Amino acid sequence: MKREGLLSVAEARERILAGAAPFHPAESVGLTQALHRILASDLSANLTQPPCAVSAMDGYAVRSADLASLPARLKLVGESAAGHGFDGRVGPLETVRIFTGAPVPDGADAILMQEYASAEDADVAPLRTVARGQFVRARGLDFTKGEVLLRAGTRLGPSQIALAAAMNHPKIPVTRRPRVAILATGDELEPPGTELSSRQIIACNSFAVAAIVATAGGEPIDLGIARDEAGAVEAGIRAARDAGADVLVTLGGASVGDHDLVKKALASEGMALDFWRVAMRPGKPLIHGRLGSMAILGLPGNPVSAIITSMLFLAPLVRALAGDAKARIGQCEPAVLGAFVRANDSREDYLRGSLAVSADALPVATPFEAQDSSLMGLLGRADCLIIRPPFALEAAAGEHCQILRAP
Numbered sequence: 001m002k003r004e005g006l007l008s009v010a011e012a013r014e015r016i017l018a019g020a021a022p023f024h025p026a027e028s029v030g031l032t033q034a035l036h037r038i039l040a041s042d043l044s045a046n047l048t049q050p051p052c053a054v055s056a057m058d059g060y061a062v063r064s065a066d067l068a069s070l071p072a073r074l075k076l077v078g079e080s081a082a083g084h085g086f087d088g089r090v091g092p093l094e095t096v097r098i099f100t101g102a103p104v105p106d107g108a109d110a111i112l113m114q115e116y117a118s119a120e121d122a123d124v125a126p127l128r129t130v131a132r133g134q135f136v137r138a139r140g141l142d143f144t145k146g147e148v149l150l151r152a153g154t155r156l157g158p159s160q161i162a163l164a165a166a167m168n169h170p171k172i173p174v175t176r177r178p179r180v181a182i183l184a185t186g187d188e189l190e191p192p193g194t195e196l197s198s199r200q201i202i203a204c205n206s207f208a209v210a211a212i213v214a215t216a217g218g219e220p221i222d223l224g225i226a227r228d229e230a231g232a233v234e235a236g237i238r239a240a241r242d243a244g245a246d247v248l249v250t251l252g253g254a255s256v257g258d259h260d261l262v263k264k265a266l267a268s269e270g271m272a273l274d275f276w277r278v279a280m281r282p283g284k285p286l287i288h289g290r291l292g293s294m295a296i297l298g299l300p301g302n303p304v305s306a307i308i309t310s311m312l313f314l315a316p317l318v319r320a321l322a323g324d325a326k327a328r329i330g331q332c333e334p335a336v337l338g339a340f341v342r343a344n345d346s347r348e349d350y351l352r353g354s355l356a357v358s359a360d361a362l363p364v365a366t367p368f369e370a371q372d373s374s375l376m377g378l379l380g381r382a383d384c385l386i387i388r389p390p391f392a393l394e395a396a397a398g399e400h401c402q403i404l405r406a407p
């Protein structure tokens, strides 16, 4: 839906993702390199887990029928520890000391927890009955050899990496990381560590964008800072193409000022513009287009605007290009407002705020007083963005809202 001729946030995201055909050329990475990568092909188990019936508790391996009527006395005939086991067989009125993860010996069909046994030397008196199968993890309870447990397109988090390891894969096939070139623009910008004049500032945006790209599973390529001259910006755009970037992110120069050259420079290098400007605050002057096979995102220069638009548009684009099957699922969650918020205008608002726990199940999100998009000091303290849809009515503290957590 258009507002004041501007695209909505949802429509802008849809259009950015519509051009993102995932590429799948696989490479193989070690388990410690796999975090946030996307699985390139289905992964099946190389083994059955557990490989035999094992105990879920520390206690005694028993024949449940022996405990059907108590009191009873069992004779201790051996021990089964994890990684070892007991080679004999548990006969009637016999038991084997057993520990968590240890193989259940032949003849036994249940585990009596040690808390429910009174043992003296080789004499074990059960204090409770047990059901057949109690605390026995059957062979293959978790998975069996050949079973597909991770599908192509899965984003690999800690649990998925551990599962791949458990399935006995020392390496994992993953898609190529999308390459994202990052070009800052502006005569006032210098890299951190520079002695600045009173008219200069540090170019901080590239670092946030690179971190967001890396977290999304992409490979950031820092192209440095282009001065506010058409030739310099155009040279930066060509450098992105020469680096084989899948995405070029420009920073700044996206608005309407005389020195905002980025859109013109992109056009003169051959970009087909998809849209310019989104009904959001901050982040309005966003540019999207294509230059050959390269997607272009021209982000506003104000640091808060650049970071929020990277979270909302760049991160899902990187994930979609990497083939993440869930790239399109949003990350919003419910919270309750910690303070009154005014009625909103036509631009979707992303208010910076803090999060606190409450007696309620939901966290309390309180917007900061100041919301100017240059305020990095405040952004550094923000736990979340509070989303205010276009034309949202005023809302009191305690009312529900949607938030996006700081990445």
Ligand SMILES: Nc1nc2c(c(=O)[nH]1)N[C@H]1C(S)=C(S)[C@@H](COP(=O)(O)OP(=O)(O)OC[C@H]3O[C@@H](n4cnc5c(N)ncnc54)[C@H](O)[C@@H]3O)O[C@H]1N2
Binding pocket: 184, 185, 186, 188, 189, 201, 202, 203, 204, 205, 206, 251, 252, 253, 254, 255, 256, 257, 260, 282, 283, 284, 285, 299, 300, 301, 302, 303, 305, 373, 374
């Ligand atoms: N007349 C109008 N003026 C502005 C409008 C408008 O609609 N009409 N929009 C405003 C909005 S909203 C934004 S956002 C900014 C964005 O403008 P640009 O994308 O052209 O950004 P710049 O002018 O280049 O820079 C804005 C601001 O950010 C600082 N900056 C730029 N790059 C970096 C960087 N890499 N790291 C840190 N800080 C950076 C720059 O020094 C400026 O202070 O335009 C409004 N104006």
Ligand code: MOO
Binding pocket: 280, 281, 282, 283, 284, 285, 300, 302, 305, 373, 374
């Ligand atoms: O919309 Mo701009 O991104 O507020 O400062």
